[in-house]
Amino acid sequence: MLKTINQAVINDRPYLITLLGKLVEIPTISEPGVNYGRFVKVLEKECKKIGLKTKIIKVTDKKFINSLKEECRKNPRYILMAYWNTGAKKTLHFNGHYDVVPASLGFSKNPFKLNIKGDKIIARGAADMKSGIVAMLSAVRALKILKIKPAWNLEFSFVPDEEIGGYCGSGYICHKKIPKADVVIEGDGGGGNSLTVAHRGIVGFRVTVIGKAVHAALHTKGVNAFLKAVKIVNELEIFRNKIEKRKSKYYAKAPISKIATMMIGGLSSGGLKSNSVPDKFTFTIDRRVIPEESMKKARKEIVDLINSVVKKDGTFKVKIEVSEATHSSIEKDAPICKLLGSILEEYYGRKPLMLITGGRLDSAFFSQVLKKPTLAFGVNGTNYHADDEYTTGKDIITAAAIYARLMCKGY
Incomplete structure (x- = not known):
């Protein structure tokens, strides 16, 4: 099945490149938090196109808004939830952030336009982590094309402000108990043949x-x-x-x-x-x-x-x-680690690395506030937060295929 899914994603490469271009062109810079509403509307439209139900949540609780720097508070924070209810007993939740850090001055071209060199895709947010959002939607689209029903109910949260702590994004939905997840995949971490099982x-x-x-x-x-x-x-x-x-x-x-x-x-x-x-x-x-x-x-x-x-x-x-x-971790022998690890081993032919990352992720909100098993796996990238940040088409396709296979394989 993995080969079939992978080929479906490869065949759909023009879609994922076009979608990434649309998302990158909206400069969702976390401080002060501009263009969030515009981005969420574009992404909601794309979710609906592939058959997902959606809900936009505006952060209105002043406790959360007042946690932001004063110059950020005038800009509304929006969260997009998306759903595919298959009638399964368990729900698999995918989380991804759409905010980006400001573009550094050393970009060789406009950082908010895709600069494609061979398979390399250069732009602010190309790696961190709008490509991860694209991989999630590409996975859903592949299953729809192949008429494969997931083994889970699928739930997605696309959130702002991860780059400034995440309190008005993942923090908000977790403290408000909005996700109905049994297991969470954080799309901002891991990548390739590795899983991020902990962060400081x-x-x-x-x-x-x-x-x-x-x-x-x-x-x-x-x-x-x-x-x-x-x-x-x-x-x-x-x-x-x-x-x-x-x-x-x-x-x-x-x-x-x-x-x-x-x-x-x-x-x-x-x-x-x-x-x-x-x-x-x-x-x-x-x-x-x-x-x-x-x-x-x-x-x-x-x-x-x-x-x-x-x-x-x-x-x-x-x-x-x-x-x-706070930090977050999950034991290597947790069911979701074994499941996703087995899929990566099937794909690469060798066991994946189980890593700790030096940065922080939104994983902690799901593991510490919601108390749900949370594992990070996303799209490989280079030059995060730096000049000429990039990923590759192959890396997006790989992540999308792995996501799609996971969606089909419950425990």
Whole structure:
């Protein structure tokens, strides 16, 4: 069956290229969140064309809207749900995000037009992850063409804001208990002969050190917030070496992806004038938390360390703001891992890799909030978030064929 499905997708290549072109041409940049409504209308039309029922959800809950930066709140957030009810006992849910990061200046051509070189497809969103959405719809279309009934009820969520945390996208539908899934496939991860079974969480800190401003000529009478921040950073750097000895049990192509990490100073600012002692200095900390660690403990370790420096010094104060995006994992012997793994082995002739990814995915909302087994598998790509981001037609076809086979094979 897999060969038959694969050939059907190959024969339908003009459709998937045309659809990807339509989606890429709508620049759905997550901050501030532009063109979301336009994109969802286009995608809904495509879903209906292949026989899926649809529902557009507008995020109206102020709790979620107010989590966005102020400049993003004026732009509505829309989620497109799509369904194929086959009367099966279980529902397989596919999730994909349609927002993209801004286009970098080094693109060789217009980043919001497909630039096709042989089989290579270059555009912002070509890899991350509008091609994944195309693969999902191509899989459905192939089954419709072949008149094959899926073994599951199929449910799809196409969401915004994954690139800025996902709270108004996957987070919204999961907290509102909208998906009726038994199993979830996250389309933003894996690819080729690999499955993403885990991703790290993030604890972000914004630390504001509060000192006392005086004229530079009298600097000993003030409290230099910058120098006090340096004291904190020095202790954090010592602790970072301890943190980064912690390793996950999951395999990673890039070794650092399985390590607990801490990066200090991604953003930093302070002071008003060069001849004044700075009374405030702010810096950020990006703490990547492996699945084996507790998010709560990871947060507490940093907060306690900072407070200990403040207490020992006694001359300054701090304000600590914390944000979190939890990690996610699934055991390699979970039924969905075995099922999708067997399909990949059938396709490639060898067992797939089971990976942890260094970034975060929306998987955590489905696994941690909905408590559903969630596995990430998508379209292979290159130059994510970078110049000349690209995927290939072959990679989209492969993902679509794998998705279609999974749709037909229940457990």
